[in-house]
Amino acid sequence: MPRLDGLPAKMQAVLRAQPVAEYDNSPDAGPVTLASARVALVTSAGLHERADQPFTREDPGFRVISSKAAAEDLVQSHTSIGFDRTAMQRDINVVFPIDRLRELEAEGVIGERAPRYLSFMGAQHDPEAVLASSAAAAAEELLRDRVDVVLLTPT
Amino acid sequence: MLARTFEGAGLATVSISLVLEHSAMLKPPRALYVPFPFGLPLGNPGDAAQQRRVLDAAFGLFDGQPPVLRELTGEVDEAPAAPVQASALGARPGQDASVADEVTQMRHYQERWVARTGRSSVGLTGVPPTRFRGLVRFLEAVAGGDLTSRPRECPPDAELAYFIRWCCDDLKAFYAEARFVMRPEDSGDAVQRWLWGETAVGELIRRVGERMTASDDPLMRQVAYGVAR
Numbered sequence: 001m002p003r004l005d006g007l008p009a010k011m012q013a014v015l016r017a018q019p020v021a022e023y024d025n026s027p028d029a030g031p032v033t034l035a036s037a038r039v040a041l042v043t044s045a046g047l048h049e050r051a052d053q054p055f056t057r058e059d060p061g062f063r064v065i066s067s068k069a070a071a072e073d074l075v076q077s078h079t080s081i082g083f084d085r086t087a088m089q090r091d092i093n094v095v096f097p098i099d100r101l102r103e104l105e106a107e108g109v110i111g112e113r114a115p116r117y118l119s120f121m122g123a124q125h126d127p128e129a130v131l132a133s134s135a136a137a138a139a140e141e142l143l144r145d146r147v148d149v150v151l152l153t154p155t
Numbered sequence: 156m157l158a159r160t161f162e163g164a165g166l167a168t169v170s171i172s173l174v175l176e177h178s179a180m181l182k183p184p185r186a187l188y189v190p191f192p193f194g195l196p197l198g199n200p201g202d203a204a205q206q207r208r209v210l211d212a213a214f215g216l217f218d219g220q221p222p223v224l225r226e227l228t229g230e231v232d233e234a235p236a237a238p239v240q241a242s243a244l245g246a247r248p249g250q251d252a253s254v255a256d257e258v259t260q261m262r263h264y265q266e267r268w269v270a271r272t273g274r275s276s277v278g279l280t281g282v283p284p285t286r287f288r289g290l291v292r293f294l295e296a297v298a299g300g301d302l303t304s305r306p307r308e309c310p311p312d313a314e315l316a317y318f319i320r321w322c323c324d325d326l327k328a329f330y331a332e333a334r335f336v337m338r339p340e341d342s343g344d345a346v347q348r349w350l351w352g353e354t355a356v357g358e359l360i361r362r363v364g365e366r367m368t369a370s371d372d373p374l375m376r377q378v379a380y381g382v383a384r
Contacts, residue, residue: 083194
């Protein structure tokens with residue numbers, strides 16, 4: 001994808017208007033040994049299990065997805081208009097690499113997959129609301145599952 | 156932002172980034188900027204090797220000291236940066252054909268997609284495709300101005316505006332899966348152009364969106380924004 005100035009004008013305007021906090025540094029959870037790490041996926045692609053509640057616009061919550069779920073168990077209720085859904089419809093791994101992570105586990109590249117993955121509604125106009133209401137709760141769920149590493153994917 | 160909260164709680168994170176400028180400001184602990192359009196941060200569908208290269212590069216960021224922001228190089232992306240939307244395409248003659256009959260024709264192809272892949276991304280309404288003619292009748296009533304009648308398939312705790320959106324999204328996904336069988340070589344952009352420019356359902360969904368946009372109900376207007384896209 002091109003950088004912002006390579007996007008269509010309308011999309012560029014939306015992204016430039018988004019409030020984005022600026023930081024000087026990052027938190028650091030410390031060193032990681034991938035080969036023994038328990039890895040969870042967290043996405044902002046608005047995915048969820050078929051029977052779960054669809055996301056609504058500006059939905060600040062998250063949905064839990066079993067790492068045993070297969071592609072046919074997942075649907076997407078993301079409300080954004082700015083991305084190509086057909087790629088995910090053809091292959092869930094373009095946004096939520098459940099099969100690739102399974103392969104990495106089998107090959108010993110990662111220690112193991114976490115029992116549960118999480119999904120948020122992306123493209124929020126007020127990301128602070130997400131942080132305030134559910135990011136900490138999501139972290140607690142991951143810690144409860146003794147997760148070491150989180151891979152975050154956007155859409 | 157999630158990455159910063161998670162990392163602060165003791166979870167090591169690595170993020171895939173589609174907007175370099177935002178990641179440079181937010182400074183997630185480890186981020187891999189990828190050269191792909193929105194919707195496919197790990198690359199092209201069906202290209203497991205490419206997806207694996209993205210993951211290898213992402214997990215490779217654990218070698219550095221946060222903040223790490225690295226650009227994935229060597230991958231070629233030729234897809235449009237944003238999908239075509241209904242508003243960009245005018246209706247064509249023939250798009251006023253029977254949507255219900257068109258849905259029945261599409262089912263033949265969509266069922267082949269499900270048989271071939273074992274999956275379908277249709278399912279927000281919970282209504283099986285064998286009953287999509289009923290969804291079409293409901294949407295035709297909406298397009299005709301009935302924005303208050305709740306079909307029995309609408310969950311009691313769901314807002315009608317969202318149920319309309321889910322009906323449209325299910326139909327769009329259903330048609331896309333049919334098209335994957337009809338024209339496997341079509342890009343995502345080509346599928347969108349076909350849906351909005353050549354199908355009767357595309358024209359129906361466009362009219363549904365217009366009707367919702369003209370509603371007095373603020374939620375209807377808000378949800379309408381994403382219907383015909």
